[in-house]
């Protein structure tokens with residue numbers, strides 16, 4: 126048995142949030158998400174959280190999770206093993222929703238602002254020529270350039286962990302800038318200048334304070350902080366080229 130302490134809040138009924146405590150039986154290999162499903166199925170069916178794929182693919186189950194051996198991180202509940210959180214097979218696991226986003230209920234947050242920022246960077250290929258009838262050819266070497274950033278599943282863990290996103294809701298967030306790098310480096314895309322102008326401002330690149338929480342918490346081991354540094358360099362080179370009349 127382990128104790129799950131789960132953030133509870135219903136804006137329609139509650140003035141402040143609280144933590145509900147639930148005894149959850151577990152065995153080796155069980156995930157935090159399975160623990161939450163146990164609570165819904167056996168203890169309290171009113172608990173609200175999001176999940177879908179259960180395989181770290183859809184990004185819907187990101188939340189803040191801490192345990193005896195783990196001081197708390199934004200992670201995916203579906204690939205966080207209970208045994209990794211407990212010191213001697215027992216203890217308390219505390220679960221809270223993603224930060225900086227309004228709470229719909231319990232662990233479910235309103236992702237509107239998160240996706241509004243994502244949409245603002247034009248997250249699709251912008252080719253200059255008429256697309257070929259069959260396909261754009263991309264070599265394995267060219268594909269490798271976008272391999273890392275393409276793996277981002279937009280779970281929101283980086284956004285929840287970023288204090289800048291917490292203090293400035295207009296900040297585009299690490300996810301938007303990582304995805305900009307993904308399209309910038311794609312050989313099928315030709316909107317490099319436009320992409321830099323979309324993030325090269327005080328809501329984007331220059332709002333980041335290089336705190337690196339996003340890099341520490343990414344459940345897919347990506348490097349949004351590195352992507353932000355790379356995009357800053359690209360912007361500076363573009364400005365220098367412009368000043369020299371070369372671009």
Ligand code: FES
Pocket residue numbers: 175176177178179180181182183184185186187201202203204
């Ligand atoms: S349920 Fe899809 S990422 Fe966890």
